Amino acid sequence: MNLGAALKTRRGRFVLILVVLGIVALCGIGVFGGEKLPVISLAAEEIPLPFSLPFYGNHIPNTLPSTFLTMAILILIGLAYNRAQRQEGPPSRFRVAVEAVAEGMLDFMENAVGENARIFFPLVATFFLFIAVSNWCGILPGFGSVGVLAPHHAEETAVAEHEVEHEEEAVAEHGEGEEHVEMELVPFFRSANAHLSTTLALAIVSVAAAQYFGFKMQGASYLNKYLNFRASSPKPDPSTQKGMEGIISKMARGMEVFINGIVGLLEIILEALKVLPFSFRLFGNIFAGEVLLFVVSYLFAFVFPIIFLGLELFVGLIQGLIFAMLTLVFFSIATTSHHGEESH
Amino acid sequence: MSSREPGKWVDAAWVLAMGAQGGLMIALPVLVGLALGFWLDSQFGTLPWISIVLTLVGATVGPIMLYRWVTSSVATRLEDRMKTRKKRDEETPE
Numbered sequence: 001m002n003l004g005a006a007l008k009t010r011r012g013r014f015v016l017i018l019v020v021l022g023i024v025a026l027c028g029i030g031v032f033g034g035e036k037l038p039v040i041s042l043a044a045e046e047i048p049l050p051f052s053l054p055f056y057g058n059h060i061p062n063t064l065p066s067t068f069l070t071m072a073i074l075i076l077i078g079l080a081y082n083r084a085q086r087q088e089g090p091p092s093r094f095r096v097a098v099e100a101v102a103e104g105m106l107d108f109m110e111n112a113v114g115e116n117a118r119i120f121f122p123l124v125a126t127f128f129l130f131i132a133v134s135n136w137c138g139i140l141p142g143f144g145s146v147g148v149l150a151p152h153h154a155e156e157t158a159v160a161e162h163e164v165e166h167e168e169e170a171v172a173e174h175g176e177g178e179e180h181v182e183m184e185l186v187p188f189f190r191s192a193n194a195h196l197s198t199t200l201a202l203a204i205v206s207v208a209a210a211q212y213f214g215f216k217m218q219g220a221s222y223l224n225k226y227l228n229f230r231a232s233s234p235k236p237d238p239s240t241q242k243g244m245e246g247i248i249s250k251m252a253r254g255m256e257v258f259i260n261g262i263v264g265l266l267e268i269i270l271e272a273l274k275v276l277p278f279s280f281r282l283f284g285n286i287f288a289g290e291v292l293l294f295v296v297s298y299l300f301a302f303v304f305p306i307i308f309l310g311l312e313l314f315v316g317l318i319q320g321l322i323f324a325m326l327t328l329v330f331f332s333i334a335t336t337s338h339h340g341e342e343s344h
Numbered sequence: 345m346s347s348r349e350p351g352k353w354v355d356a357a358w359v360l361a362m363g364a365q366g367g368l369m370i371a372l373p374v375l376v377g378l379a380l381g382f383w384l385d386s387q388f389g390t391l392p393w394i395s396i397v398l399t400l401v402g403a404t405v406g407p408i409m410l411y412r413w414v415t416s417s418v419a420t421r422l423e424d425r426m427k428t429r430k431k432r433d434e435e436t437p438e
Contacts, residue, residue, distance in 0.1 A: 108353065108354060108357075110428070111351050111353075111354045111428055112354045112357075112358070112424065112428075113424050113428075114424055114427040114428045114431060115427075115431070266408070267412075269405075270405075270408075270409050270412060270413075273373065273405070273409060274409075274413075276368075276372050276373075276376065277365055277368035277369050277372045278365065280368060280372060281364055281365065281368050318360070321357055321360070321361075322357070322360055322361045322364050322365075325357045325358060325360070325361035326361045326364075326365055329358070329361065329362075329417050329420070329421070332417075332420045332421075332424055333416050333417055333420045336419075336420045336423060336424075
C-alpha cells in the first residue's frame with residue numbers, strides 16, 4: 001500500500017523510472033561494454049596439460065573433468081548413504097531423501113515395464129542420475145567461464161580462421177602485430193553431455209545392453225529377430241500342392257523366406273542406427289543450453305540469465321528422463337517377443 | 345488405485361521420449377546420408393552424384409526406421425500397460 005501511495009506522487013514515479021533505467025543499463029553492460037566476441041566451439045575444447053597422460057597425451061577434453069566431477073558427486077552420495085544406512089536409530093533426513101529418489105525411480109519404472117523393472121533398475125537409474133546430475137553441474141558458476149588461455153585451434157574453425165588470417169596479413173603489411181597469436185579461453189569445465197563422445201558412449205551402452213537383456217530373457221530365440229530364414233505363412237497341405245499351383249506356392253514361400261531374411265538384415269542396420277538420434281538429441285539439447293546461457297549472460301550480465309538458468313535446470317532433468325525412458329523402451333522391446341508381428 | 349495415478353507420468357514421459365526420438369529419426373538419416381555422400385564425393389571427385397543417392401537412401405531409411413520403431417514400441421507399451429494394470433488390480437482388490 002505504501003509503495004502504491006508513493007508511486008502516485010511525481011517524485012515517486014521519477015525514482016521508479018530511474019530504478020528501471022538503472023537496471024536496464026546494468027543489463028546492457030554486456031552489449032555495449034564487451035570488447036571481444038565470445039568463441040563457441042562445437043567440439044569440446046582441449047585443456048593443455050603440463051604432463052602427459054596415457055591415452056590422451058598432453059591434452060584432455062574439458063568435458064572429462066566435469067564427467068569425473070559428476071561421478072565423484074554420485075559416488076560420494078552413495079558412500080554417504082551407505083554410512084547413513086548403518087547408523088542406529090531413526091533414519092536421517094539425508095537417508096530418507098536418497099531413498100525417496102530411488103523409490104520414486106523404481107515406482108516409475110514399475111509402472112512403465114512391470115516386473116522387469118527390478119532387473120533394469122541399476123542401469124536405467126544410473127543413466128538418469130548421471131545425465132541429470134551432470135546437466136545440473138553444467139549450470140554451476142565456473143562452468144564455461146573459468147579456464148586457461150590457449151592458442152586458437154586452426155583446424156576447428158577453418159573458415160572463420162581464414163578470414164582472420166587475411167586480416168592479419170593486411171595488418172602485417174602495415175608493420176603491426178607480427179607476433180599476434182589468437183588466444184582463446186579454454187574453460188576447465190564444460191557440461192559432460194555437451195560432448196558427442198559422452199552421449200555416444202551412453203547411447204552405445206544403452207543399445208548394447210538392450211541386446212544383452214534380449215538374449216538373457218529370450219535366450220537364443222532372440223536371434224530370430226535378426227536372422228529369420230523361415231516363411232511366416234503356415235505350411236500348406238502337400239496333397240493340394242500339385243502341378244503349376246504347387247510350383248507357384250513353393251516360389252511364394254521362397255520369396256517370403258528371402259524377404260524375411262532381408263528384413264532381419266535391415267533390423268540389424270536399424271538397431272545400429274538407433275544410436276545416432278539417441279546420442280545426437282542429448283548432445284544437441286545440452287550443447288544448445290550451454291550456448292544459450294553463454295550468449296544470454298554475455299548480452300545481459302544481470303537478472304535476465306536467471307530465467308534461463310531455471311529453464312536449463314528443467315531441460316537437464318527432462319533430458320535425463322527422456323534418456324532413461326528411451327532406454328527402458330529399448331529394453332522392453334528387446335525382452336518382449338513379438339511372434340507373428342511380421343506376418344500381417 | 346491411488347489418487348495421484350502414477351501411470352499418468354509414465355505415459356507423459358513415454359510420449360515425450362517417443363516424440364523426441366521419432367523426430368530425429370526422420371531428420372538424421374538424411375543429414376548423415378548427405379554428409380557421408382559429400383565426403384565420398386570429395387574422395388572420388390564425383391561431386392553431386394553419391395551425395396544425391398545417399399541423401400535419397402537416408403530419406404527412405406528414416407521413415408522405415410520410424411515406422412518399425414513406433415509399431416514395435418507401441419505394441420510393447422500396450423502389453424506392458426496391460427501387465428502393470430492387471431498387477432495393480434490384483435494388489436488392490438475392490
